[in-house]
Amino acid sequence: MSRNAVILGGGQCKWGVREAHIMDLFQEAGKACLDDIPGLKPKDIDGLIVATSYAGRCSFQVNTAPVVAERLGLKPTSICTRCDTLCAGGSTAIILAKGLVESGNADIVMVAGGEKLYTPQKWEVFYSELASVDHDWEAPHGMGLPPPFFALTAQDHFNNYGSKKEDLAAVSVANYNYAATNPVAQMQKPLTLEEAMNAPSVVPPLTLYDCCPITDGAAACIITTDEIAKKYSDRPLVYLRGCAQVSLNNLSVNFPGAHLADWKHTRLAAEIAYKRAKISASDVKVAQTHDCFTISEVIEVEDLGFCKKGEGGEFCSSKQIEIGGKVPVNTDGGLLAVGHPFGATGIRQGTEIMKQLQGRARHQVKGADIGLTHNLSGANAEHTILVYGLEPVK
Amino acid sequence: MSFGIPILDNLYPATMDLWPIQAKEFNKVFPFYENLKQGRFTTTKCKDCGHVMFPPRGVICPECYSENLEYIDLPTKGKVLIFTEEVKGVPLGYESPLIHAVIDLGVEPCRRMITKIVNCPAGVLKRGDEVQLSVFEVPPTPIEKGRAGTIMAERVFFAFEPVKK
Numbered sequence: 348m349s350r351n352a353v354i355l356g357g358g359q360c361k362w363g364v365r366e367a368h369i370m371d372l373f374q375e376a377g378k379a380c381l382d383d384i385p386g387l388k389p390k391d392i393d394g395l396i397v398a399t400s401y402a403g404r405c406s407f408q409v410n411t412a413p414v415v416a417e418r419l420g421l422k423p424t425s426i427c428t429r430c431d432t433l434c435a436g437g438s439t440a441i442i443l444a445k446g447l448v449e450s451g452n453a454d455i456v457m458v459a460g461g462e463k464l465y466t467p468q469k470w471e472v473f474y475s476e477l478a479s480v481d482h483d484w485e486a487p488h489g490m491g492l493p494p495p496f497f498a499l500t501a502q503d504h505f506n507n508y509g510s511k512k513e514d515l516a517a518v519s520v521a522n523y524n525y526a527a528t529n530p531v532a533q534m535q536k537p538l539t540l541e542e543a544m545n546a547p548s549v550v551p552p553l554t555l556y557d558c559c560p561i562t563d564g565a566a567a568c569i570i571t572t573d574e575i576a577k578k579y580s581d582r583p584l585v586y587l588r589g590c591a592q593v594s595l596n597n598l599s600v601n602f603p604g605a606h607l608a609d610w611k612h613t614r615l616a617a618e619i620a621y622k623r624a625k626i627s628a629s630d631v632k633v634a635q636t637h638d639c640f641t642i643s644e645v646i647e648v649e650d651l652g653f654c655k656k657g658e659g660g661e662f663c664s665s666k667q668i669e670i671g672g673k674v675p676v677n678t679d680g681g682l683l684a685v686g687h688p689f690g691a692t693g694i695r696q697g698t699e700i701m702k703q704l705q706g707r708a709r710h711q712v713k714g715a716d717i718g719l720t721h722n723l724s725g726a727n728a729e730h731t732i733l734v735y736g737l738e739p740v741k
Numbered sequence: 742m743s744f745g746i747p748i749l750d751n752l753y754p755a756t757m758d759l760w761p762i763q764a765k766e767f768n769k770v771f772p773f774y775e776n777l778k779q780g781r782f783t784t785t786k787c788k789d790c791g792h793v794m795f796p797p798r799g800v801i802c803p804e805c806y807s808e809n810l811e812y813i814d815l816p817t818k819g820k821v822l823i824f825t826e827e828v829k830g831v832p833l834g835y836e837s838p839l840i841h842a843v844i845d846l847g848v849e850p851c852r853r854m855i856t857k858i859v860n861c862p863a864g865v866l867k868r869g870d871e872v873q874l875s876v877f878e879v880p881p882t883p884i885e886k887g888r889a890g891t892i893m894a895e896r897v898f899f900a901f902e903p904v905k906k
């Protein structure tokens with residue numbers, strides 16, 4: 348009998364500027380996760396994958412997984428490891444857990460991700476971000492902090508497809524308003540188009556609400572098989588139908604598209620993930636895409652196939668990303684408003700898609716049966732997609 | 742300089758450096774930096790399959806895994822395709838304005854290279870402007886040499902600057 352991976356439950360702590368140690372954040376997330384699955388006890392969990400990138404730098408803690416296991420009272424017997432794919436770490440860990448449980452090498456795996464980025468000396472986090480891109484070839488040009496890279500990306504999109512600042516602002520407005528009632532979001536205030544259009548400049552054409560904040564936070568979820576999940580929960584099963592992770596370049600000089608707004612690697616990841624999940628883009632009812640910047644979401648709705656290439660600006664500003672639109676996107680507030688503690692983000696996204704498919708999301712998409720999560724990581728150097736559904740792939 | 746952490750007094754954390762560690766003791770692409778000191782912008786070419794790569798590689802050709810690599814010169818002049826200027830909130834270690842551009846050096850694989858633009862005030866650069874290589878000194882790396890003590894390994898890095906009209 349084939350073993351099909353499902354996401355059994357998940358949760359996150361409050362994200363933002365947190366008065367806490369990274370291990371406090373992991374404990375809060377672990378508790379939120381187990382609170383979501385009454386009946387599941389720490390001793391039932393046989394595997395742990397910890398997604399964190401900056402624990403090694405900002406918390407001076409490498410080999411993070413055994414420390415997290417101990418703090419959470421876990422005694423893993425199948426896997427206990429750390430995974431670093433920066434912004435895609437959480438999604439990568441879910442992909443790895445899927446493989447482990449489907450192959451029979453693990454039964455119940457906790458995937459936990461987190462970062463403590465605000466350090467006692469604030470300069471440290473900004474400086475440490477030089478490690479996020481190719482240190483020797485791109486960081487010395489000041490490309491560690493990502494706004495300049497995505498500002499150039501936005502310019503390429505404006506120039507090649509005629510999108511405009513209003514389209515970017517529409518993404519901020521949608522995502523901030525989704526997060527306004529989300530008690531664990533970093534940003535919990537409604538945003539108007541006027542406020543978004545008149546925000547202070549960061550790197551032209553990007554302004555304040557175009558950029559996700561720096562965030563402390565953690566999240567955790569449980570990946571297991573459908574047969575095991577039935578013992579713990581009578582909620583609808585949410586299957587991990589298919590996935591892909593594509594890296595065609597790291598340094599931006601080798602960017603695979605014709606220009607910075609042409610995301611060939613996103614299209615390839617989507618093509619492979621859809622094929623493995625046996626779906627097409629038109630089957631996707633709800634998506635959590637990597638809105639590290641508003642321009643990212645504009646390009647993602649195109650290259651994930653929700654609209655034609657070049658029409659992402661119009662798709663977003665005509666409210667197709669909002670409830671009632673063609674594909675509601677980032678329905679919990681996304682990176683822009685919930686925040687972005689790198690390793691935790693994919694887990695937050697997967698948990699939101701699980702809730703959407705189970706009919707218990709805060710901003711519920713009616714009849715959602717297929718959803719996806721998407722991450723980009725580094726200087727737009729890698730794309731990671733997971734397709735979730737209420738049925739296994741047959 | 743003391744941060745109240747006694748063991749760090751007078752120590753320079755070389756692995757937390759903004760700039761690459763370029764010395765041959767630590768890096769097989771050191772010829773790139775030696776060439777840069779002469780004002781040459783170079784990369785490696787595979788002598789077996791002809792592939793030209795950027796960044797230069799210290800060991801193998803990524804296409805055919807040959808170790809038979811040679812340094813070749815890249816153009817030192819290019820054209821600005823797009824750019825962005827950061828005036829406020831420039832990250833630690835950089836001066837305002839921090840200007841980034843995608844430039845075209847006219848040859849593969851450097852048709853769309855992101856670089857910092859230096860020696861250029863804010864509000865002056867335009868798309869299509871010609872830029873040229875600019876090489877500048879950066880602080881040396883202190884390298885422990887056993888009984889010989891600590892040597893200071895000189896370093897340079899590059900950006901591009903507007904060609905004066």
Ligand SMILES: [Zn+2]
Nearest residue numbers: 787790802805
């Ligand atoms: Zn070769």
